[in-house]
Ligand code: AMP
């Protein structure tokens with residue numbers, strides 16, 4: 001049995017790059033950018049007017065000119081009309097390109113217009129006002145987005161603005177989620193009192209969907225030959241195999257033996273933790289990574305967030321989030337020589353502190369408890385008395401602020 005820290009190190013040492021692929025930019029939400037994106041032209045591409053009003057030459061005001069003949073109107077998207085004298089102006093709309101012959105824009109609110117003549121009503125005018133200068137935000141060829149960023153709505157917006165119809169994003173590993181157990185039935189089946197509906201594959205699938213991974217699912221009976229056959233197929237067809245169940249000491253826990261018979265290198269089996277002690281981890285010579293989690297729903301859920309998700313984020317080269325911590329809200333006693341991942345509810349108090357309130361359920365089979373929790377708090381192995389007010393690391397699985 002190894003420590004959580006050692007298991008973490010082994011899992012993270014297996015992070016790898018699955019390459020990159022071009023994807024239509026509208027379909028990249030939640031993917032990770034694998035290329036730098038450049039401005040294809042200056043941003044803004046012209047001296048862009050930011051209000052509706054009139055464009056004039058500032059020098060005219062210095063010469064006490066405050067009435068201007070309207071030479072024309074420029075809408076957004078129009079080629080600009082030039083003015084030829086200090087006594088002229090053009091009406092101009094938000095988003096329109098300023099003519100080269102004008103340098104200042106006065107908003108309609110500060111102008112009176114009558115019979116084709118505009119009179120500026122105020123004195124306080126700055127040269128260049130109400131203009132967003134060409135290239136002020138970015139120059140042509142500047143980097144507008146650096147790679148290794150999670151694509152969000154602002155990135156989609158930027159891609160659209162610079163004409164990137166396709167984005168190079170990190171490829172996602174092909175994942176299969178395998179549930180094991182003769183007691184499991186499908187969601188739509190009425191279970192006997194001795195059966196349970198299989199939930200783990202749905203849970204894992206839902207969590208991976210948040211990373212845009214559309215995992216396949218498979219169910220295996222507790223039967224050694226079928227287990228070998230199906231695992232063999234999966235080792236050839238997937239980059240990642242997530243198993244739940246069948247890795248403990250039970251008479252029908254065939255998974256570790258099947259994996260080793262198929263040439264999967266066991267990197268560890270059993271971690272000094274609760275829940276999730278029987279966690280099994282290995283790699284196949286052809287490259288597949290195998291996360292075999294104990295079947296208890298809370299164990300699977302904890303191992304998924306503590307090991308698989310950090311591994312996945314490292315594979316996708318997402319910038320490390322840094323550790324997150326919270327303050328334990330009340331005393332907890334946990335004597336076993338295991339690192340305890342206690343379920344907690346998180347709240348920010350009026351001192352801007354993140355407070356973790358333990359929500360202790362009925363052990364690793366108590367999945368209902370998870371719906372009320374926001375995170376696991378990782379309580380150190382060496383201690384047994386965890387005092388209210390102490391700060392410990394958390395592994396959030398819900399949005400917390
Ligand atoms: P195992 O790790 O196979 O010994 O399973 C431990 C416990 O988790 C048993 O009570 C199983 O019924 C339960 N379990 C295993 N797999 C699943 C699953 N996919 N969905 C819900 N419960 C499961």
Ligand code: MG
Pocket residue numbers: 180181182245246295
């Ligand atoms: Mg089982």
